Amino acid sequence: MEERTLNSAGQNRLPLHCNLIGLNDRGMINSKRKDERVYVKGAVRRARGLFHLGFALAWLLCAACVASAQTLDVKIGVVSASPARVHIEGRRQGGATSWSFRNFYGGASGLAERVENFALADEGGAAVAVNKLAPGEFTAAKSATRFSYDLKLDAPAFISDASHVSWLNADRGLLMPADFLPQPLASAKVELDMLAGWSVSTVETKNADGTFDVSDAERAVFAVGRDLRERRWRVGGMTTALVADGDWSFMDEEAAGSADEILKICEAMIGGTARQRALIVLFPLPQSAAGNLWSAETRGSTVVLVSGRVPSKLAAKAQLDGSLTHELFHLWVPNGLMLDGEYDWFYEGFTNYEALRVAMRRGQLTFQDYLNTLGREYDSYRSARGAKEISLPEASQRRWSGSTALVYHKGMLVAFLYDLTLMRETNGRQSLGDVYRELFRRYGKGGERADGNRAVTDALGGMPGARDFVARYVEGTSEIVLEPLIENFGLRVEPGGARTHVGVAASPDRAQRELLRKLGYNESLDAEERKLHERLKKRLPQ
Numbered sequence: 203m204e205e206r207t208l209n210s211a212g213q214n215r216l217p218l219h220c221n222l223i224g225l226n227d228r229g230m231i232n233s234k235r236k237d238e239r240v241y242v243k244g245a246v247r248r249a250r251g252l253f254h255l256g257f258a259l260a261w262l263l264c265a266a267c268v269a270s271a272q273t274l275d276v277k278i279g280v281v282s283a284s285p286a287r288v289h290i291e292g293r294r295q296g297g298a299t300s301w302s303f304r305n306f307y308g309g310a311s312g313l314a315e316r317v318e319n320f321a322l323a324d325e326g327g328a329a330v331a332v333n334k335l336a337p338g339e340f341t342a343a344k345s346a347t348r349f350s351y352d353l354k355l356d357a358p359a360f361i362s363d364a365s366h367v368s369w370l371n372a373d374r375g376l377l378m379p380a381d382f383l384p385q386p387l388a389s390a391k392v393e394l395d396m397l398a399g400w401s402v403s404t405v406e407t408k409n410a411d412g413t414f415d416v417s418d419a420e421r422a423v424f425a426v427g428r429d430l431r432e433r434r435w436r437v438g439g440m441t442t443a444l445v446a447d448g449d450w451s452f453m454d455e456e457a458a459g460s461a462d463e464i465l466k467i468c469e470a471m472i473g474g475t476a477r478q479r480a481l482i483v484l485f486p487l488p489q490s491a492a493g494n495l496w497s498a499e500t501r502g503s504t505v506v507l508v509s510g511r512v513p514s515k516l517a518a519k520a521q522l523d524g525s526l527t528h529e530l531f532h533l534w535v536p537n538g539l540m541l542d543g544e545y546d547w548f549y550e551g552f553t554n555y556e557a558l559r560v561a562m563r564r565g566q567l568t569f570q571d572y573l574n575t576l577g578r579e580y581d582s583y584r585s586a587r588g589a590k591e592i593s594l595p596e597a598s599q600r601r602w603s604g605s606t607a608l609v610y611h612k613g614m615l616v617a618f619l620y621d622l623t624l625m626r627e628t629n630g631r632q633s634l635g636d637v638y639r640e641l642f643r644r645y646g647k648g649g650e651r652a653d654g655n656r657a658v659t660d661a662l663g664g665m666p667g668a669r670d671f672v673a674r675y676v677e678g679t680s681e682i683v684l685e686p687l688i689e690n691f692g693l694r695v696e697p698g699g700a701r702t703h704v705g706v707a708a709s710p711d712r713a714q715r716e717l718l719r720k721l722g723y724n725e726s727l728d729a730e731e732r733k734l735h736e737r738l739k740k741r742l743p744q
Contacts, residue, residue, distance in 0.1 A: 390417070421501050538646060539641060
């Protein structure tokens, strides 16, 4: 299961990404994601969702008429970086009369409108008449194999799209064949003709003649720029590279060090190498934006992170670590699993929780940060539309029509409660991390493909004492009422305040203390904090 989007052949796919996430000074996700996305509000969001749905249905009806994915031989020439213009020409094996370009990727729309001067020819080079039906949709008078067109690759209008679609500026850019080559895509031989002084970084195989053999063009990423800095190292069986550009408040080796540590934790927890090669791209946002804004996507073997610049090294490093902890996990889940379908609630929501646990292991976050996040996720769940009406799998199906908050916030909240439940049932011997390990064992690369929702719910429900929990809170629509659920773990909801604050119960029993210690609970520190809290309460006016 890799990145997914809605393509012109009617395949329902959604991208892996995190957009415009704010982090606190410890690098913890503040959970300020708006429903759907920050910049789409009210009627505009609903209209876009309906338009996406209508487009998808239309193409589902004619999907049978679309040519099957065929190998492309393509030359991509960068004509100018400012303005961002690219010329593309190539050949499709077998030929076709229907030609399509992707118009949507997740929340990004209008991608096909970047295509200009589209022309076709037959195998002998004779021009073939072309009729434009709609943006990105063309029909040819007869079967054509050769094509050419110009492409506008200006930075996307919305900051949160910067890691998900192709763009160029005067210094650097991202070339993602999935959003600008003719659909449907399979393998491709790609020649890149860059501007003088520019270089390319990618995980794709480079031939002696300088071309690239791309086995899956849907998941290929080419990072390009005039001043790319690349560092390579190995993590277990995976060759890893960091390619960076721009000025940051931290050094490249510090970013690589964080990535190395996170990858090693993920590999040890899940048990196995995610890929043979991985690339981490760290670029500045192509638009002017606040330093604490960033956008990221893990596509195939490539993690793309574009970010604003934070002047403080401490805050910048915390933001980097927070985003990398989540995105690098995606190299294993879902990108390392042979799973299909819309199970974003798990590989986004549950993975947010596992990223939190990784951050705790690295010392980025404390036990109190853990409890604070639990309270925030509960508040976000309660305020999300449809929180009490739809299950997590249903929320994933509706992700782009208003259920994004449930995918992330309810997903993460349920992961909290599941992990605590499993740890209690097994006296701390098993945790949610064991579910990830089991999924990777069953569905790691090389096996047969399976339905993601069924595979994940079976794995979750197969753990000791977890079947009823999964039926109620994952597959079902049971309302989550936090206070009675966390009492069994030695936790409580602190009284007072408009927001939910979670703390340790006054007198947790021995089993509860042992469970909480595995999460970083320190009784001595907790006692000191309680005394301080009581002293502050006495000073407040009654």
